[in-house]
Amino acid sequence: MIKQILLAGLVVAGLIIGGVLEVQVHPEEISKVPGRVKTFATNPERLGSLKVTFVDLKRSGEQMLTRDDKKKLELTLLYVKQDAEQVNESEEPDEDSPAKALPAAQLLAKSLNRAEAQLESADVETLLAMKEKSQESFSEAEEALSKLQERREKYEEVREQFASTVGTLEKSFDNIVAIVGSKNKESAVAGAKDEVSSPSPTPTATIPLKF
Numbered sequence: 001m002i003k004q005i006l007l008a009g010l011v012v013a014g015l016i017i018g019g020v021l022e023v024q025v026h027p028e029e030i031s032k033v034p035g036r037v038k039t040f041a042t043n044p045e046r047l048g049s050l051k052v053t054f055v056d057l058k059r060s061g062e063q064m065l066t067r068d069d070k071k072k073l074e075l076t077l078l079y080v081k082q083d084a085e086q087v088n089e090s091e092e093p094d095e096d097s098p099a100k101a102l103p104a105a106q107l108l109a110k111s112l113n114r115a116e117a118q119l120e121s122a123d124v125e126t127l128l129a130m131k132e133k134s135q136e137s138f139s140e141a142e143e144a145l146s147k148l149q150e151r152r153e154k155y156e157e158v159r160e161q162f163a164s165t166v167g168t169l170e171k172s173f174d175n176i177v178a179i180v181g182s183k184n185k186e187s188a189v190a191g192a193k194d195e196v197s198s199p200s201p202t203p204t205a206t207i208p209l210k211f
Contacts, residue, residue, distance in 0.1 A: 051103050052106045052107055052110075055107055056107065056110055059075075059111075063075065063076075063114075069118070069121075069126060070126050070129060073115075073119070073122060073126060073130055074130060076111060076114050076115045076118055077136075077137040078133075078137070079114070079115075080108065080111040080112060080115055080137040080138070081137040083104060083108035083111050083144075084108055084141040085140055086107075087105060087108060087144035088140065088143055088144050105144075115137075
């Protein structure tokens with residue numbers, strides 16, 4: 001873990017020194033930090049995005065520090081296997097929050113893209129040396145892809161059902177509002193007619209009693 005943090009720090013420092021990243025301090029924003037941290041910490045999608053960024057940055061640092069092409073490919077195949085295993089071992093995410101399953105899938109996609117580029121430029125000797133590890137990693141990745149495809153179909157079906165249900169609810173609600181408005185109008189008209197057809201009785205004179 002310490003090695004990973006150091007590698008990530010090294011990459012960030014290199015980006016800052018190279019002018020790619022710029023660090024600015026805004027003292028007036030300090031008081032807003034606790035609230036923003038709390039909001040960020042309770043948002044699983046943002047946490048997932050941060051995880052993807054951090055892991056990919058760490059791996060990019062490892063690739064930069066590795067000079068040997070064979071070792072780079074070996075690392076990349078390891079990334080593919082780790083990400084695929086994470087997808088395969090993960091529990092079924094809530095239907096309400098399918099985005100929770102995205103981080104592992106996004107990391108796997110990045111690892112496969114990296115592997116594709118490295119395999120394309122690798123020589124025959126390297127490919128033969130990595131044959132067994134390639135088979136293990138891509139077999140795991142194929143299983144993960146199948147699982148993600150099943151989940152995608154499920155979420156699409158859920159979204160369609162949700163949209164259909166909401167549409168039905170909206171239509172019913174509009175109809176109910178129209179019916180209630182019409183009934184209220186009818187009730188108001190009927191009340192006005194009653195007032196016109198039933199005049200209030202004329203008060204009778206009071207006859208004083210004499211004893």
